[in-house]
Amino acid sequence: METRELRYFVAVAEELHFGRAAERLGMAQPPLSRAIRQLERRLGVELLERTSRTVAMTAAGETLLDEARAVLDAVEAAERRTRRAAHTTTGQPGVVLATKAGASTEFLAKLLAAYAAEPDAVPVEVILSGIGEQTRVLRDGRADVALLHLPFDDTAGFDTEELRTERQVVLLPAGHPLGARSHVLTADVTDLPGLPLPRWPEADGTYRDGPGPQADNHAQLLQLIGLGRACAIVPESGGTSGRGDVVAVPVLDAPSVTTVIAWPPHSRSRGVAGLVRTATSL
Amino acid sequence: METRELRYFVAVAEELHFGRAAERLGMAQPPLSRAIRQLERRLGVELLERTSRTVAMTAAGETLLDEARAVLDAVEAAERRTRRAAHTTTGQPGVVLATKAGASTEFLAKLLAAYAAEPDAVPVEVILSGIGEQTRVLRDGRADVALLHLPFDDTAGFDTEELRTERQVVLLPAGHPLGARSHVLTADVTDLPGLPLPRWPEADGTYRDGPGPQADNHAQLLQLIGLGRACAIVPESGGTSGRGDVVAVPVLDAPSVTTVIAWPPHSRSRGVAGLVRTATSL
DNA sequence: AGGGCCGATACCTCTCGGGTATCGATCGCA
DNA sequence: TGCGATCGATACCCGAGAGGTATCGGCCCT
Numbered sequence: 289m290e291t292r293e294l295r296y297f298v299a300v301a302e303e304l305h306f307g308r309a310a311e312r313l314g315m316a317q318p319p320l321s322r323a324i325r326q327l328e329r330r331l332g333v334e335l336l337e338r339t340s341r342t343v344a345m346t347a348a349g350e351t352l353l354d355e356a357r358a359v360l361d362a363v364e365a366a367e368r369r370t371r372r373a374a375h376t377t378t379g380q381p382g383v384v385l386a387t388k389a390g391a392s393t394e395f396l397a398k399l400l401a402a403y404a405a406e407p408d409a410v411p412v413e414v415i416l417s418g419i420g421e422q423t424r425v426l427r428d429g430r431a432d433v434a435l436l437h438l439p440f441d442d443t444a445g446f447d448t449e450e451l452r453t454e455r456q457v458v459l460l461p462a463g464h465p466l467g468a469r470s471h472v473l474t475a476d477v478t479d480l481p482g483l484p485l486p487r488w489p490e491a492d493g494t495y496r497d498g499p500g501p502q503a504d505n506h507a508q509l510l511q512l513i514g515l516g517r518a519c520a521i522v523p524e525s526g527g528t529s530g531r532g533d534v535v536a537v538p539v540l541d542a543p544s545v546t547t548v549i550a551w552p553p554h555s556r557s558r559g560v561a562g563l564v565r566t567a568t569s570l
Numbered sequence: 571m572e573t574r575e576l577r578y579f580v581a582v583a584e585e586l587h588f589g590r591a592a593e594r595l596g597m598a599q600p601p602l603s604r605a606i607r608q609l610e611r612r613l614g615v616e617l618l619e620r621t622s623r624t625v626a627m628t629a630a631g632e633t634l635l636d637e638a639r640a641v642l643d644a645v646e647a648a649e650r651r652t653r654r655a656a657h658t659t660t661g662q663p664g665v666v667l668a669t670k671a672g673a674s675t676e677f678l679a680k681l682l683a684a685y686a687a688e689p690d691a692v693p694v695e696v697i698l699s700g701i702g703e704q705t706r707v708l709r710d711g712r713a714d715v716a717l718l719h720l721p722f723d724d725t726a727g728f729d730t731e732e733l734r735t736e737r738q739v740v741l742l743p744a745g746h747p748l749g750a751r752s753h754v755l756t757a758d759v760t761d762l763p764g765l766p767l768p769r770w771p772e773a774d775g776t777y778r779d780g781p782g783p784q785a786d787n788h789a790q791l792l793q794l795i796g797l798g799r800a801c802a803i804v805p806e807s808g809g810t811s812g813r814g815d816v817v818a819v820p821v822l823d824a825p826s827v828t829t830v831i832a833w834p835p836h837s838r839s840r841g842v843a844g845l846v847r848t849a850t851s852l
Numbered sequence: 853a854g855g856g857c858c859g860a861t862a863c864c865t866c867t868c869g870g871g872t873a874t875c876g877a878t879c880g881c882a
Numbered sequence: 883t884g885c886g887a888t889c890g891a892t893a894c895c896c897g898a899g900a901g902g903t904a905t906c907g908g909c910c911c912t
Contacts, residue, residue: 289645290572292869306890319870321890331649333656340877340890348656355648355711358836362644363571366637367613374615374630445835447726553726554640588859601901603859622859622908
């Protein structure tokens with residue numbers, strides 16, 4: 289199987305429409321039909337059930353769709369990492385670390401400082417990716433290592449080490465009646481009048497419909513809360529950043545958040561290994 | 571990047587010789603040279619340093635070699651799983667489980683029995699792969715799920731659940747002086763005169779040079795021990811199988827062995843999920 | 853100095869990937 | 883019920899490019 293065939297199949301499987309898939313691929317429909325048919329012949333498997341009006345997936349097609357996506361991610365990662373390895377030789381950054389924009393900044397600062405002090409440290413570039421983007425960025429090779437937060441991020445397919453676990457707090461505008469409480473429950477802070485939970489972008493970058501302002505980074509979030517337009521439940525360390533207009537109150541029944549450091553399983557980079565060693569011994 | 575190019579590159583990188591690589595690929599040398607050169611051009615990266623006498627890897631080449639192997643494994647897995655998914659629909663086995671031949675057989679039996687009793691159980695095919703072969707078999711799609719043993723097997727790239735941890739014992743021929751002891755240390759059983767530790771096949775299927783008989787499965791091992799030709803340190807449960815000619819003595823300072831159940835991270839198979847659920851609640 | 857090894861180059865062939873035109877089946881609609 | 887629209891498949895054509903053979907040119911060994 290060639291990656292070209294897999295790209296074609298993914299397009300058709302996602303569109304369930306040869307015409308649209310062909311358009312998306314920048315080609316005509318007939319060669320696409322032929323390519324898929326040839327793929328099916330070579331595999332000896334029916335991937336799509338076609339009538340002259342409609343296209344549907346078979347069980348085998350669903351399987352191949354999953355696997356093909358994994359392959360294409362791996363190919364993309366291979367290209368990126370190879371290019372980066374080439375430029376690294378000529379003095380560019382040694383390792384790229386992805387982290388949630390605005391989360392655990394002081395922990396990150398400690399980690400970077402401690403690692404830089406190591407004798408064999410290589411330069412570290414930090415990518416502040418959007419919410420839920422880190423796993424993508426790590427999977428497709430834009431980053432070599434990432435800080436993820438359980439149970440929100442999906443660590444499937446990566447090697448990980450747990451770094452620390454922390455409670456969650458609710459961030460409220462200063463002066464809000466609940467701000468004086470020593471603790472609250474989740475139920476206390478959902479549906480607060482005038483303080484909806486903000487909406488995060490979904491995996492595909494769109495926002496779910498519903499009430500609540502949109503935010504895709506921590507600074508925006510704090511801003512919104514300070515303005516009294518939202519509240520949010522976040523890990524303790526993603527705190528108020530010293531702002532006077534936001535207060536944090538522990539939420540007893542919210543699941544605690546574990547920060548992990550994650551990297552692609554076959555990584556053999558010296559920089560990644562060092563960073564992980566430093567992080568776990570922090 | 572097409573998988574064909576990656577296959578070519580891996581061949582050349584492994585042989586470090588265009589002529590031999592071409593032969594291995596069943597093609598002539600010139601088109602291979604051109605293909606590699608084109609890959610380098612498209613990536614904008616030098617992968618191999620060529621003189622007219624010798625071929626050497628660059629750092630970027632090393633990176634691509636790792637990544638390309640991962641991609642090719644993923645492609646192979648995609649083909650196999652797709653084919654199997656197609657035949658599954660027509661009544662073939664639902665999930666393939668790989669395990670070390672001869673290890674934890676009674677645990678495996680319990681697992682299979684418990685799973686078969688589940689209401690939504692699908693048929694399970696068991697592959698008894700050679701030592702160290704399970705991760706390979708799991709990675710390239712011949713199996714959907716495997717029982718691995720830490721710290722021997724490498725779980726990198728898989729999702730895992732720990733099942734149980736056990737001590738290790740040394741297996742000795744019946745009647746050996748140490749057989750009467752209540753426990754021993756590792757140092758007591760290395761370099762026993764006439765009882766060398768057997769050699770296992772390496773990842774590439776070859777045996778390391780050195781003393782000791784060769785064995786690649788548990789039955790052979792027990793046979794050798796019963797004959798007084800070897801001793802071996804194995805997990806408690808891989809015991810004597812009721813043979814009178816072999817005795818087991820705990821080794822206090824040997825690392826304890828953890829059995830884990832492992833599966834490819836993007837697996838969405840109902841059968842795998844059920845097996846894992848059954849195994850963890852056993 | 854010369855022979856042999858090995859990767860690169862030149863040049864040819866022919867497969868196959870991709871395009872256009874068109875067919876045939878099916879669904880919506882009057 | 884019949885007509886047009888939609889959509890995948892088929893027929894046919896063309897050109898890029900994958901792969902072959904012959905040969906070159908640099909390098910090591912003797």
